[in-house]
Each structure stands twice: as C-alpha cells, then as structure tokens.
Amino acid sequence: MKLIYQQMIAFFVVITALLAILGFSFFHVTKTLIYENTWNQLEGYAYSLKTQSMTIERGANGKQTFTLDIGKLQTSELLLRNQQVHFTIYTTRNKVMYPDQGYQSTISTSDWKKLESGQIIRRKSDLGWRGPDKAKVQNQQRMTDILAPCFDQSGQLVAVISVGAKVSSLQESFTKIQRNLFYVLLFSALLGVAISYLLAHYITKRISKLRNATRAVANGDFDVTLVDHKRDELDDLANDFNQMTSSLKQSNEEISRQEQKRRQFMADAAHEMRTPLTTINGLLEGLAYDAIPEESKEKSIELMRNETRRLIRLVNENLDYEKIRSGQIELRRTTFDAMNVIHNVAAQLKKKAQSAGDTIEVAGPTKLPVFADYDRFVQIMFNITQNAVQFTTNGVIRISAERGYKSSILRIADNGIGMDDEQLKNIWERYYKADASRRNTKYGESGLGLAIVQQLMEQHGGKVEVISKPNKGSTFTLIFPDEKGK
Template sequence: MKLIYQQMLAFFILIMTLLLILGFSFFHVTREMIYENTWEQLEGYAYSLKTQSMMIQNENGKQVFTLDVDKLRTSEVLLSNQQVHFTIYTSRTNVLYPEQGYQSVISAKDWTKLKNGEILRRKSDLGWRGGDRQNVQNQQRMTDILAPCFDSSGKLVAVISVGAKVSSIQESFTKIQKNLLYVLLLSAFLGIIISYFLAHYVTKRISKLRKATRAVANGNFDVKVIDNKRDELDDLANDFNKMTVSLKKSNEEIKVQEQRRRQFMADAAHEMRTPLTTINGLLEGLAYDAIPEEDKGKSIELMRNETKRLIRLVNENLDYEKIRSGQISLRLSNFNGMNVLRNVQEQLRKKASESGDSIEVNGPEKLDVYADYDRFVQIVFNITQNAIQFTENGIITISAERGHRCSIFRVSDNGIGMSDEQLKNIWERYYKADPSRKNTKYGESGLGLAIVQQLMEMNKGKVEVISKLGVGTTFTLIFPDER
C-alpha cells in the first residue's frame, strides 16, 4: 500500500474515532437530558395534582383524605392529550383513582423509600389498564415518577404515579439517532476529503525528499530541499541538506585523492623504474664482466643505494596504510626527547651535508616527553628529512622547550618555503609541495607528512606549520604530558 493511502487511512480512522466518541457521548448526554426533563415535567404534574385535587380535612378529630374528582377528570383529559397518565395509590396494590387507568407494580422496597419521603424516578416500567394484567395488548412501557403524599402527622396517605409512554421518548431518540447518523455520514465524507489533503501534504514533502535522494544517488550533490524549520520533516530536510554538502565534499575529496593516487602511481612507477633500470644494468655489467674491476665497488654501492630507495618507497606506503587502518598500537611512556633529537641529527648529518645543509639542535640537556618512543623518532625524522629535501646550503634547526603541561619541539629551515595553497594540502596523501619536480629530492611518495599527522593524532599531540615562500618553514610539535 502506498504511503498516501496509509496516511489517509490513519487520518480517517483517527477522525472517525473522534466522531464516534463525540457522537456516542452526545447521544448518551441527550438521552439522559430527555429523561431528566421528562421526570421534571412529570414531577410538576404530580405537584399540580397534589395541590389542586387532593385535600386532607379534619372530621371529628380525625384527618380524612379526599379527592376533587372533577378536577382530577379535567386534569386526566388534559394530560391524556399529551400522552401522560397518572394514578393515585393508597397502598402498593390499592388504586384510588382512576379505576381503569394505567397501573404498575410498586415493590415493597420502593414503597419503603416512598414512606421515607423519596421521589422515585423509573426509566421503564410495565403498565397496564386497571384489572387487566393478562391482556398483553393493553400493556405499555412507561417512564414514570412516584411522588409520596403525607398528612400533617407525617403519615403516608397516597402516592401519585405520573408516567409517559416510553415509545414517545423512543421517538425522540430515534430522531436524534437519524440526525446523528446523517451528521456522521457527512462527517465521514468530509473526513475522507480532509484525510486526503493531510496525507497529500505529508507525502508531497516526502516525495520531494525522495526525488532529491534519487538525484543524489545519480551523482547530483547540488540538490537542496527547502527547510521551513517547522517540524520533524523539516529537520529531516535539514539533515539531508547537510548530508548532500558532506557527500559533495567527500566526492570532491575522493576525486582529488584519486588524482593524487594516479599521480603517485605514475611518480612511483617512474621512481621505481629508474633504480630498477640502474640495478638491472649494473647486474648485467657485472654478469658479463663489462665493468672494470676498479669500478665494481662503486657499482655495488650504487645498487645498495638504489635498493634502499625502493625500500623507503614501499615502507612509507605500508606504514601509512597500517596507521590509517589502526593496525599500529602505541606504547606511551616518558623519555628524554633531547636524546632523540641528537640521534636524528647524527643520522641525517650526512644527507644534510650532501645538500650543503647543516643541522643544529637547541634545547635543555634533558626534556621529558610523553609519547610512543618509536613513533616520536619517526615523526622527528620525517619532518627533519623533509626540511633537508627542500633546503639547499641552509640551516635546519631542531629546538625543544617546556610548555604548559606539554613538551614543544620545532623543526625550522630557511629553504624554499611554501605558498598558502601548498600549506592547505601538505597533510593530504600523495601530495607533493612542488609536483613539477619529479626527482626524489622533493619527496618520493608524498606520504611523509600525512604519516606525521596521523602519528601526532595517535599520540594525542598537535602539529602546526608556518611557512613563507622563499623564506623557509617551521613545524611545531606539541606533546601533552601524561594525565
């Protein structure tokens, strides 16, 4: 079943349920009001009969109960035109007036209540013409009241029963039921129309979201749904718009990363092909004894360097994938960071001198840092090596100092520097600050700084960089203390 029909059915059931509850309540209240009004009217007739046609006189010191029969007959004629009948009892079974009027059974319990001064109201009581209980045709269902009459001493001398046929009241009920049925039918028709418009309004907004979702699925991330900030559907539209913005950014990022990956694959193939060609040529020269004896040592050394270069390319890619996938676990501890800086200085001194660079280390004799030792070495090594690659005949300065609940390390150079555009992308995978330069001097894989950023996050640290084109670059590493 389509959503619009489901919504229509739900709204229609809700509307009809409310209408039925209101209709039943209205009918019940009206029914009670009709009985209440009828009883009050019958009590009024009983009071009139009591005051106008019934008398208690003193004769020889005794109170005698008498009736004004003429007035009673007049009242009987007037009330019969309104289908109202009355009967006067002197006991439960003794009828004083009229002899052939409608009579009903008064139970002993009811008679006791009458003696206590209660006025009884009965919704449905079986009445019949006097002395003719067996004739079913003369029996009538009556709605009546029983009103007691007392003498001056408080003795019950008579009971006036005034009743109207139940059929008369039922006719009123029937009219009300018919009118109520017509109203319900009209309301049901209006309910269907209202349900349709309500369901159409809701499903129309959902259909817009569906069309927008289909557009996004087809690759259109510029689609936007109107958000009026009114209800949950508008909240959903707002979330959808945020999702499309995020997907658009992700899609653009994927394209950029894919382009860089392709560029990296081309660069890596180029970088690997050169050392492999060199190694293959030297091996063939050695195999065919084409290399002079005095040059064989240089050839072997060249092959070793080219092999190390290939290993670095492979290791950087493997390291990054392990870090990104969370396969590397850290062992955080406190150690002297200055020892690491001095060791890196010694390891890279030769490489720096090949570019005419020098490495200086400044800082206290001892500076504790809380991090994973091996990854800390890798971070400092990568950044220092990166500084050497982009500096010629310059100075690389590694400094350290104590901060507020943290250890701060800086690697500065006076190399070629970077533009603002380059600074935005240096942490991206496969990015090279100067892609026009394909030699290894300006980065072999473009993964070094991406690895640094990932490792700093794993160590709960922070890395910042400032650079100016043609002036130099400074990397700041902040490692928080153990908490």
C-alpha cells in the first residue's frame, strides 16, 4: 500500500474516532439536558396544580380536610393535554383521587417511602395505562414523569401528584437529534476524507521530493539541495540530507583530487626514475659494445654509481615518507642542544653552498635546548637548508635560533628565487618542484624533502611556516614545543 493511502487511512481513523467520541458525548449531554428540562417543566406543572387546585382546611374539631378544585383541575387538564402532558393525583400508593379515567401507574413501596421523606421522584420511562381496566394491554403507555409529594401543616403526606409526558414525544426529539447528528457526522466524515487526503498528499509530496533528491545523489549529482523551512522533523531530515550531500560532494572532490595526485605521483616517480635508468642503460650498452673510449670508462662507471645512488636515495625517501605519513616511525624524543646540530648541518653543506656561490651563516645563542627526535631533527634541518642551497645562487642562507614560549624556534632564510602564492600552496606535495627548470639539479632532485619535513613536524606536534616572495627569497620557521610539564 502506498504511503499516501496509509497516511489517509491513519488521518481518517483519527478524525472519525474523534468525531464519534464528540458525537456520542454531544448526544448523551443533549439527551440528559432534554430529560432535565422536561422534569423541571413537569415539576413546575405539579407546583401549579398544588397551589391553584388543592387546599387543606382545618375544621372546628381540628381535623384537616383535603379538597380539590375540580373546575380548575379540568381546565389545567385540558391545557396540558394539548401539550401531551398528563397528571394524576394519588392519596395513597394505590388510590387515585383524580382523574378517574386518566393515566395511572404503580408506585413502588420504596418510591412511596422516598415521597414520605419529601423527595421528588424522577422517572425516565414508566409503564402505565389509561382507565381502570389494567388488563387492556393496548391501553398501556410509557411516560416520563415526576412524582411530587404534598404535605399538610403537620408534615403528613396527604397526596402525591404525578405529572408525565409521553416517552414517544421525547423519542421524537431524540430521533431528530440523532438524524441531524448523523448528517453532521456524515458531512464531517466526508470533510475528514478530504482533509486526510490533503494532509497525506502534502506529507508524501515532501517525501517524494526527498526520494527524487536521493535518486539524483545515487546517480552522481551531489549539487542537489532541499529547502529547509525549519518547521518539523521532515525539515530536519532535509537539513541532514543537505549536510550529507555536502559531505559526499567534498568526499567526491577529495577522491578526485587524491586520484589526480596518485596519477601525478606515478608520472613524477616514473620520470624521476627514468632519467637515471636511461643513463645507466646507455652507459652499460656502451661498455658492452666497447663504444666508450678506454680513458672515459672510469668516468662512465662513476656516473653510473652516482645515478644508482640517486635511484637508491629516491626509493628510500619514498619509503621514508610513507612510514612517516602512516605513523610507522616511532620518535624517540629527548632534550639536546639544537645549536650543535645547526653548526654540523652548516658544515656538511658548506662545500655544496660554495659551489653555488652561496654563504651559510648561523646566528643564535651558545646553546638552545630542543625537545625532539635527534635523527629526525637533523633530517629536518638538513632538508630545509639543502632546499635553500638548491634555489639560491650567489646568495646567503641564514640559520637562526631562539627560545619561544615553551618552545624552540628555528628559522632558515635565503635570498634566492622565492615563490609566489600558487607555488606556496603546493610545496608540501610529493615531487612538487617550485622551479621546474631545476628538475635535474644535483641536490634535492626527488622533490620529497619538504613533504618529509611537514610530516615529521606534525609527528613532533610542532608547526612549520613559510614566507616567500618571488626573487626575494624564502624563510622557513620551525616551532618545536617543549616537553609537557616543563
């Protein structure tokens, strides 16, 4: 069964049940009010009969005499008969004083006792008869009546007035009310069907929009969005859906970006390895066919060694990067003197810097404690300083160090070629080279140095920042936090 019909049935059942409860309650209350009004009216008639047509006189001997004004009673009987109201006056439980041929009913012993105590008896349906012949069933009638007691001055019950209206008259009123109520309920039920359909259609329409949007996402369209009016749970669901599509879109874009990186990585790695392999292969073929002069063989062998070392270094750096990135390398951090490492790195790269016409300067305190893994700290400083030498010609590379707030701060600055904003965004990517013309330079040719630096700094819980301007140079700032609790 479709959701719209399920919703319609649910709404219709609720509306119908509510209408039935309200209808039953209304009919019950109306019926009770009709009986109350009828009884009150009958009590009014009984009171009028008592005050206008009945007298109790005291004789000379002190005895009280109960008399009826027959003329007034007949007049009252004629008036009430037109309203289908009948009355009877009893002097005892089984003795009728007036009228002889009127409506009569039996008063039970318990009711008579209640009358003697002054209570007015109200009866919804009492079976009585017309005339003295109680055997004539065809004369039986059902009446709604009241029994009102009449007392003398001494408080003695002297008469009981029974005033009743035909139950059939009340039943006609009840039937009219039921009929009218049925028409109202029928109209309300039809209206409920229409309202149920509109409500179900409204809800299912919103759900259909969500379903169509879900299908669009399943087909790869992550730009679909739903309107969120912030009114109910469906709007909350629409908001969650929008967040989901946004996350899926970002994930899809990230997957595409990572796939592009993977392809670029494979291309760059193939390019980096192809050059030394081509060189080695050419030299080996030359040696195999004696195409290389005897005096050049030693130089060729040295060149092959250098290219082989380059391949080994490229493979090792790739493995090192993956281990660092995946957290497979365990850092053994201790506190040691960073200035000693800086001077050693400067000494190692001095010859390479001089070959490029560069000068390496070191500035800082005599000692500077740093909390880091010693070997990885050396690797970080060496990679960045070597990178500065690579992109600086006839310039100055300045390594400075200082204490920061609960940290050690080191800076490597050069006045080389520098980088623009676009290049700064990509320098941490593997195989990225800010200067493509230096792809085959002697130092830092793999393009992995800065990527390794970034990963190692993250492992240390530190930060690496870079400021650079084209043709002005670059400054790398390294911040190593102190050991916690110190």
